[in-house]
Amino acid sequence: MSYQAAKEELKDAIFAGYPLLYVVTEDERPAVETFHWIARQDSMQYDVFTWNYSSGLVLEAETIRKEDIRNPFQMLQKIKEYPHNAIFVLHDLHIFFQNKELLLELKDTVLHITVPMTKEFSWKRYSDVDHCIYKHIAITAPKADIPLELNKLIHVVRFGLPGRKEIAEMIDIIMKKTNSRYRMDREEKERIINASLGLTETEIFNAYIKSMLRNNGKIEPKTVASEKRQIVEKQGLLEYYEPDVSLNEIGGLKPLIDWVKKRKIAYNEEIRKKYGLNLPKGLLMTGVQGCGKSYMAKAIANFLEFPMLRLDIGTLMNKWLGESEENMRKAIQLAENISPCVLFIDEIDKAIPDPTSANTHEVSKRILSTLLTWMQEKKAPVFVVATANNIEHLPPEIMRKGRFDEIFFIDLPKKQERKEIFSIHLKKKGYQPEKFDLELLAEKTEGFSGSEIEAVINESIFQAAYDQRTLEMSYLLKEIGQTSPLSQTMGEKLKHIQEWARKNKLRRAN
Incomplete structure (x- = not known):
């Protein structure tokens, strides 16, 4: 529930005479401010009290009056006896809910302060219809944990985050x-x-x-x-990254980069409303290993200026029945809570149960079902970036439109893209690309992936440093000659992947 909706809901509940409210919030201050705002809206002249176990009961008027009532039983008795209209905001009371005697005392207090509509609805032991005093109890807590004894007496309001x-x-x-x-x-x-x-x-x-x-x-x-890093690290379900890779550091992949750049405008609310744009759902990148899928995910998050959260489905798996599915739901909720963000699911194909295997775990199926349902229905600005290597393993339900906005196939870099990759990585290492024959390097690395080109540069620099010499073309050419790229060692499999992408008409990223 949004801030404004929660404020209106609380106001309506107070004016309707609800005696017991349970406000779910992680930030108590705005909730207290809301009750002050409500007190000013009405001619009932409500006093606003706050209570916590450390400071006791405090009347938050122009002149703050503290009463040393830390004991919750004494505090509830004070509420019963207070002779004026009042709202009592109780911050720490939920920690005592294991005490059954306190629950019964709270229940009795709620019945005592309830104002019946007419004499026919009154309890003689509690009510004085002819002389009504309007008192309300609002319990604040970070999560809804309602005891059975109070279930039918309490009204829950989830106080959302600022909009x-x-x-x-x-x-x-x-x-x-x-x-x-x-x-x-x-x-x-x-x-x-x-x-x-x-x-x-x-x-x-x-x-x-x-x-x-x-x-x-x-x-x-x-x-x-x-600041969102703190929220993520406390949960332990997702990994938080502050991406430091720019789109300018990506060699090639121009069609994919252009597609991402167009999506950014949807996060400007004014433009989105003007043109009727939908919030992007995200994309799936598949293709040849080592061609920059994970690197691109970081660059996307950096370009969108969003934090990146990495979801490792393996870490969510738990041996206890039902906990794996609950962990997935909590991870999804966490991503939504701190959105806008990029949710990075690396090698999603490894998390997908193999339908041909008799050993496929039922838990894996349920986890995937939870994830796919959320991806289809999500409204929060969570941009999902997933990668996959074993593309034939991907089932139709993850490939169809609605889960992702687009599926891109990243192939081995073409000659011009290899030139760009050499230039980018040489610059990052402090070298001037124009001093190298990039044309020749691109020709010699036919069939190399981006990560293989980077490895060539790194190994060449190590050898030059060992020889106490400056990096030269000869080092790079020698290392290229000693490298066997995947396109050679796994040529048949690579051709099969490329043919599969062509037949299934995947959008090409390069």
Whole structure:
């Protein structure tokens, strides 16, 4: 539930007289602010109290009044006896739910403060219809864990994370409060909003202050997005990467790069609404091993300015019945919570159960079913990038449109692409590509993959360093001559893969 929807839901519940609310939130401050906002909306003149086990009961009025009531039983008794309209926001009460006596006391308190519609609905032991005092209890907790004893008495509201509107207001507030001289345009503000989605209000403010300290008063989207690492690492279900590979470092693959660049505009809300664009679902890259599929995934995340989360389906597998499927659901929920992001599923074919094998585990089938259903129905801005080597193993349900926006086949690089790959990797190593005969190097590496070309350069540099000499063409040509690329050692299999891609009309990435 969004911020605004949660605020309206809480307001309606209070005005409708609901005595017990359970607010699911990871950030208590906005929830408390909402109850203050509700108290100001009505002529009932509600007092707003907060309670936690450390500080006790606090009346949050213009003059804050603290009462040293840390004991939850005493606190509930205070609620019963309080003679004015009030909202009691209880932060730590859920940790005592194992105490059955406390649950019964809470139930009794709720029945005591419930205001019946008429005398016919009243309980004589609890109600005084002629002199009603409107009191409400709101329990805040990070997850919904409702005891059976309270199931029919409680109203649950999930207080969502800040949306685009709330984040835009936060940006304006913090820029004003810090007297920042930096002025951002609309497009830059949109990028900051995208980076902030998935964070709580407190996390957003902390990230903005840190970014402004690091960047001379500027809020940098990448700095803000990096705060999401903490969320991911605490769960242990996904791996977090801050991609540092640029699309400019990709040799060849121009059709794929052009396709990715077009998709970025869909993450600008104004453009998306103007043209009726759908949020991209993602893409599947398959093809020859060593041709840059994983490298491209990092470059996509970097270009979109999204954090990259790696999903290793093997790590989600658990020997206990049902836990593997639950781990997959939690991983998917985590990706959605911190979206927009790129969810990278490397070698998805290894996670797909082999229908011809009698040993195929039922758990694997259910995990894949959970993943594919989510990919089909997802609404959150999670851009899925999957790779596969064993493309014949891919079942029709993963190949059809709707799971991915497109499936690309990455073949061995052509001559011009090999020249680009040599140039890029030589530059990265600090060499000037124009001092080498790139034309000759490209000719000599017919049938080499991108990773094999990179290995040639690395090994040549090692040999030159060992000889205490500068890297020259002779080192590169010698290493090329000593290398047996996969196109030679696995030629028949490679031809089979290429023919399969042609017959199935996969879109070519190069």
